[in-house]
Amino acid sequence: MDLNKPASESQPQSFKGHMATATVLPDRVVFKRSPLARLGGNRPGEVLLSDVLAINAVKPTRWVNGHMHLQTAADAGPLRIASRETQRMVAGNHRAIMFAWGRRETFKRFVAAVQGARRRSGRGCEPVTTQRLFVIERWLWSLAGW
Template structure:
């Protein structure tokens, strides 16, 4: 990724894709996921206070959750939240074991965007 020009990275996850650009993370869910109640979300990079991630295994899906401060100052997913609460968050994306590399690409792209925002 060039430090001189804007970037945009598209990463597939289960079920949908994440688009990371300099100023936002856009989570696009599949039609089936949206029919099940999941929603598409746009998160400004400046609003991300933490990225919590668990690597997928052959038995359990992994996840990456973008933590933001809520309007009352609380986190979108509270500390100590259960797996069920984490996966229910619209700021969480799931990865299968086969998508482990995609999860790593997502983490790198988000860290790159956050570093640019900090001026690094």
């Protein structure tokens, strides 16, 4: 089996994120959490691509983990770093997955796979990159003197 070849469009594609694995199927995305993440209150989830209203993506950087959130009607909007409600946080939403800097290529492949699955299902949706996390990154760089 050649792992360098791209997977067929109809085959499931799995992507390892931070304490979670996302599997992109032709009609849905399934999120599986590690036992440690489940101890922290996060749970596995499944999202039908037809229910996705927006794709909120933040690229991982050296300072801040990135994430991808498949926003549905059940969400109140884009996720936040901290909130009193677990479902409003990146790390607590079961329709989101985080990626560290070391998995930035996996993040790019995951975004492309979800976009491709949405396109094939007839509901194209470009990711919306939120900029608010990059403000924090710039502030951290300024503290470091760069």
